[in-house]
Amino acid sequence: MSKQQPAQFINPETPGYVGFANLPNQVHRKSVKKGFEFTLMVVGESGLGKSTLINSLFLTDLYPERIIPGAAEKIERTVQIEASTVEIEERGVKLRLTVVDTPGYGDAINCRDCFKTIISYIDEQFERYLHDESGLNRRHIIDNRVHCCFYFISPFGHGLKPLDVAFMKAIHNKVNIVPVIAKADTLTLKERERLKKRILDEIEEHNIKIYHLPDAESDEDEDFKEQTRLLKASIPFSVVGSNQLIEAKGKKVRGRLYPWGVVEVENPEHNDFLKLRTMLITHMQDLQEVTQDLHYENFRSERLKRGGRKVENEDMNKDQILLEKEAELRRMQEMIARMQAQMQMQMQGGDGDSGVHGHHV
Amino acid sequence: MDPLRRSPSPCTSRPPSPRTPPCEMLGHVGIEAVLEQLKIKAMKMGFEFNIMVVVIAVIWLLIGQSGLGKSTMVNTLFKSKMWKSTLPGLGVPMPQTLQLQSVTHIIEENGVKLKLTVTDTPGFGDQINNDKCWDPILGYINGQYERYLQEEILITRQRHIPDTRVHCCVYFVPPTGHCLRPLDIEFLQRLCRTVNVVPVIARADSLTIEEREAFRRRIQHDLRAHCIEVYPQKCFDEDISDRILNSKIRDRIPFAVVGADQEHLVNGRCVLGRKTKWGIIEVENMAHCEFPLLRDLLIRSHLQDLKDITHNVHYENYRVFRLNQSHALPRGPGWVNLAPAPADLTATPGPWKVRWQAHDSSDEEC
Numbered sequence: 181m182s183k184q185q186p187a188q189f190i191n192p193e194t195p196g197y198v199g200f201a202n203l204p205n206q207v208h209r210k211s212v213k214k215g216f217e218f219t220l221m222v223v224g225e226s227g228l229g230k231s232t233l234i235n236s237l238f239l240t241d242l243y244p245e246r247i248i249p250g251a252a253e254k255i256e257r258t259v260q261i262e263a264s265t266v267e268i269e270e271r272g273v274k275l276r277l278t279v280v281d282t283p284g285y286g287d288a289i290n291c292r293d294c295f296k297t298i299i300s301y302i303d304e305q306f307e308r309y310l311h312d313e314s315g316l317n318r319r320h321i322i323d324n325r326v327h328c329c330f331y332f333i334s335p336f337g338h339g340l341k342p343l344d345v346a347f348m349k350a351i352h353n354k355v356n357i358v359p360v361i362a363k364a365d366t367l368t369l370k371e372r373e374r375l376k377k378r379i380l381d382e383i384e385e386h387n388i389k390i391y392h393l394p395d396a397e398s399d400e401d402e403d404f405k406e407q408t409r410l411l412k413a414s415i416p417f418s419v420v421g422s423n424q425l426i427e428a429k430g431k432k433v434r435g436r437l438y439p440w441g442v443v444e445v446e447n448p449e450h451n452d453f454l455k456l457r458t459m460l461i462t463h464m465q466d467l468q469e470v471t472q473d474l475h476y477e478n479f480r481s482e483r484l485k486r487g488g489r490k491v492e493n494e495d496m497n498k499d500q501i502l503l504e505k506e507a508e509l510r511r512m513q514e515m516i517a518r519m520q521a522q523m524q525m526q527m528q529g530g531d532g533d534s535g536v537h538g539h540h541v
Numbered sequence: 542m543d544p545l546r547r548s549p550s551p552c553t554s555r556p557p558s559p560r561t562p563p564c565e566m567l568g569h570v571g572i573e574a575v576l577e578q579l580k581i582k583a584m585k586m587g588f589e590f591n592i593m594v595v596v597i598a599v600i601w602l603l604i605g606q607s608g609l610g611k612s613t614m615v616n617t618l619f620k621s622k623m624w625k626s627t628l629p630g631l632g633v634p635m636p637q638t639l640q641l642q643s644v645t646h647i648i649e650e651n652g653v654k655l656k657l658t659v660t661d662t663p664g665f666g667d668q669i670n671n672d673k674c675w676d677p678i679l680g681y682i683n684g685q686y687e688r689y690l691q692e693e694i695l696i697t698r699q700r701h702i703p704d705t706r707v708h709c710c711v712y713f714v715p716p717t718g719h720c721l722r723p724l725d726i727e728f729l730q731r732l733c734r735t736v737n738v739v740p741v742i743a744r745a746d747s748l749t750i751e752e753r754e755a756f757r758r759r760i761q762h763d764l765r766a767h768c769i770e771v772y773p774q775k776c777f778d779e780d781i782s783d784r785i786l787n788s789k790i791r792d793r794i795p796f797a798v799v800g801a802d803q804e805h806l807v808n809g810r811c812v813l814g815r816k817t818k819w820g821i822i823e824v825e826n827m828a829h830c831e832f833p834l835l836r837d838l839l840i841r842s843h844l845q846d847l848k849d850i851t852h853n854v855h856y857e858n859y860r861v862f863r864l865n866q867s868h869a870l871p872r873g874p875g876w877v878n879l880a881p882a883p884a885d886l887t888a889t890p891g892p893w894k895v896r897w898q899a900h901d902s903s904d905e906e907c
Contacts, residue, residue, distance in 0.1 A: 227717020289724050290670045336715055336744055337608040343669045366716075366747040368817050436749055439828045441820025449818055 215274035217323050218464055219305075221355065222279065223298065223347070224332025225286035228362035233330075233421035234279055236434065236445060237457055240266055241423070259284040259297045280326060286343060295347045302326050302354050306479040327471045328391070328460075329355045332362045333416065339378040340386075348388045354475055356391035356467055358459075359383070364418035364451045365436065365443045372418050379416055390415070393459065394466055411459050417452040420445055571841040573651040578845040598704050599844065600658045600685075602736070604678065604728070605713025606666045609743035613800035614711075615644075615659050617813060617824055618836055660707070666724055675728045682707050682735050686859040693860075706856060708847045709772070709839065710736045713743040714760065714795060718752050721763040729769045736855055737772040737847055739838070740764075745797035745830055746815065746822050753797050760795055771795075773843065777850060790838060796831040799824055 222230045235241055262281045267274060280301070285294055305325045312321045329351065333344060340348075348357055361367075361375060383390060393412050396405040420443055426435045428442040435444040445453050575597060603611040643660045660681075666674055685706045692702045710732060714725060721729075732738050740760070742748070748756060764771060771794060778784040801815045801824045815822045824832050839847075 225717075226722075227715070227719045287722060289727065290672050292670055334608075334715075335747075336610075337606070337667075341667055346669060363747045365817070365819075366744050368815055438746070438749055438820065438822075440822045441817070443819050 212273050215276060216464070217276045217278075218328075218468070219278040219280060219324060219326050221282070221298075221302075221326045221329040222332065223282050223285055223329060224362065225334060226283070228332045228334060229421050230281070230330075230332055230362070232423070233360075233362070233419060235423050236421040236453070237460070238266070238268060238277065239423075240268070258288075259294055261297060261301045278324065291343050294343070295350055298347075299350060299354070302351065303479070306354075306476060307483070309476065310480055310483060325471055325476060326355050327464075328467045329357050331357055331359050333359055333379060335361050335363050335366050335375065335418070339375065340382045345382070345386050345388070348383075348390075349386060352389040353478060356470055356475070357388070358391050359416035360456065361416055361418035363420065365420045367418065376414075376416060376418065391467070391470070393463060407458070407462075411455055414452050414455050417456040417459075419453045419456055420451040421453070571837075572655045573653040574841040575655075575844050576653060578842070582845060582849075597654065597844075598656045598658070599709075599848065600660070600705060600707050601839075602660045602662070602678070602682070602707045602710040603713070604662050604665060604710060604732075605743060606715060607663055609713040609715060610800045611661055611711075611713055611743075613802055614713075614743075614798065615661075616802040617800040617832065618839070658705075666728075671724055674724075675731055679731060679735060682710075683859065686856055687863075689856065690860055690863060704848075706851055707736050708851045710738045711839075712738055712740045714740055716742050716744050716747050716756070716797075718748055718756050720756075720759045726763065726767055726769075729764070729771070730767060733769050733771060735859075737774075737850055738769075739772050739835070740795040741835060742795050742797040744799065746799045748797065757793075757795060757797070772847070772850075774850075777854070786842075790834075793831065793834060796835045796838075798832045798835055799830040800832070 220234075222234060224230050260283055262283060263278055264281070265276065265278045267276050269275070282298055285291075285298070288294070302325075309321065309323065309325055312318070331344070331348060333340065348359075351357065359379065361372075361379070364372065367375065393408060393415075396408040420436065422434050422436050422443075422445050424434065424436070425432045426437045426442050428435065428444065433442070433444045434446060435442050444450050448454050603615070605611055643658055645656065645658045647654055647656050662678060665678070668674070689702060689704065689706055692698055712725075712729060712732070714721065729738060729740065742753070742756065742760075745753060770776070773787040773790055775787075775791070778787055799815065799822055801813045801822070803813070803815075804811050805814050805816050805821055806812075807814070807821055807823060812821075812826075813824045815824075823829050827833055
């Protein structure tokens with residue numbers, strides 16, 4: 181029996197205080213050490229400012245040697261997937277950001293096959309994660325699943341185009357969609373409101389499931405609740421991207437210089453860029469959670485139900501059935517030919533034998 | 542068959558006439574400048590021309606994807622709200638086939654009446670599969686030529702055949718900032734052989750000045766690379782002064798335009814423009830956009846030229862093509878028996894039959 185307890189195991193001063201309120205800090209420390217991973221996919225027609233926006237969001241240059249192909253090259257091009265990874269560190273917190281770009285989307289005259297490549301990429305990432313998760317060594321699974329998809333809507337139309345609707349319906353069960361109105365400096369305030377309302381109406385009409393920000397918990401502070409409310413009201417975000425520093429009102433801001441004025445990227449009155457960035461940062465965790473709990477689980481259950489067979493297209497099924505039927509037909513024909521040959525031989529043999537057997541007529 | 546030529550113009554010098562000052566008062570469109578143009582042409586032809594034209598009919602076709610500001614551009618051009626932009630209502634599916642809507646408007650200014658018909662093309666290039674979306678438009682244009690042709694070959698024909706042929710086609714290029722899209726190239730290639738095409742960069746207020754210039758150069762390069770001859774065509778320059786004038790225009794094509802039909806107060810003046818939080822984009826201000834250039838081209842300086850080229854070149858080409866089809870050469874008035882018009886009027890006659898004595902030997906024959 182030890183009368184004197186070692187110094188570090190004394191009871192804390194407050195009775196009834198066990199000390200596990202310290203857990204969040206431990207989690208925080210672990211996550212900071214581990215670092216975060218996030219995969220963002222950007223989809224939209226060429227010329228909508230996707231690359232500029234990504235560069236502005238993360239204040240980097242993800243596409244240093246970019247060559248924009250001319251029209252002649254675009255005619256032959258199919259949609260490609262380009263993933264670029266960058267490690268950003270801020271105050272000790274590491275973020276491994278992967279941006280998946282889809283050049284060639286919407287370029288062709290006939291865009292029917294545009295999104296097959298994109299969908300198979302998303303499925304492939306899920307497949308790989310499933311494979312890793314079911315493997316023996318599960319310590320260092322790299323999560324390359326697409327957590328969020330920014331879909332760029334052109335501000336020049338009157339709402340969603342048929343291609344937009346078709347694409348969103350094809351992937352809304354696989355990935356979180358955040359619709360973004362690009363090049364928002366072409367719109368006046370009234371036009372912007374009208375376009376947003378119209379897009380939201382069309383999304384509802386077509387039953388497209390975009391990413392919904394979770395409501396703030398009732399125990400959060402008022403500021404956070406207000407911020408969440410504002411964010412929810414501004415979907416889809418209308419953004420302007422730029423990394424050029426312009427001199428305006430005596431200070432340097434990032435913006436675009438026009439003869440009639442300067443559009444400031446980080447001015448909430450000019451566009452929703454700050455809101456988009458806030459949403460992305462405060463809800464990065466939530467986006468990952470929804471991907472894991474909803475989209476990935478959906479994919480996994482579908483996949484396991486199928487029992488290990490790879491996805492077959494309807495067309496391929498039909499082709500296969502056709503081939504099989506043809507093979508069967510051929511076999512039957514061969515059988516018939518053989519039977520005929522046998523009968524022939526039998527008859528000939530029979531003729532020779534009939535003398536022996538002596539048929540009586 | 543002899544290559545067709547443009548109407549002869551013996552006079553080689555055109556008196557320079559700055560008809561209107563560059564920055565002018567509002568409310569004045571400048572239609573009566575067409576009288577000046579007619580007079581000059583008449584002088585070149587070398588005889589007294591009594592202008593008894595009462596109503597000048599001009600037909601334009603606007604082509605571009607929805608939302609590029611075609612209807613607003615028409616309103617801006619005529620400073621009168623002649624066209625309410627029509628949005629398809631919710632629940633109404635996008636028109637699956639191309640539908641053409643025409644609006645005719647008679648504008649009078651200083652005793653000159655201009656009957657302008659503007660045909661809009663909603664639903665062009667908006668579908669997922671835009672293959673052959675140019676067929677209805679080409680069919681429409683050729684249909685107008687056919688109508689005129691039928692009138693022309695009648696045995697007793699009207700003195701003044703109503704002209705419904707498309708004189709000018711304004712093609713709206715979306716301001717992506719990169720280059721022409723495959724759809725644009727396909728369309729322009731087919732269109733340029735049938736009608737005068739003026740490409741414009743629509744909604745140009747999304748491009749800064751540098752981006753605009755770079756975009757323009759790239760478009761010009763693309764047009765050259767694909768042998769697309771837009772209006773004013775190089776091969777129809779009659780003389781040196783024409784060439785100089787048109788070269789200046791060609792350098793600025795495609796014009797970067799912004800359309801607006803609302804007026805705002807700027808520095809005490811009432812201007813047409815778009816009001817945003819960071820400034821007002823003035824439509825008539827050359828530093829902001831090139832709308833005045835487009836307007837001057839279409840109305841003030843080249844209105845008659847557009848009609849002439851349509852009549853003398855495009856229509857003649859169509860006529861030759863049709864006559865060749867029916868293997869019948871006119872043997873005199875009233876003897877032409879045309880084969881019935883083909884069901885599919887989308888066949889383009891092919892490269893222009895008009896050959897110009899190339900002053901500029903660097904021109905490629907496409």
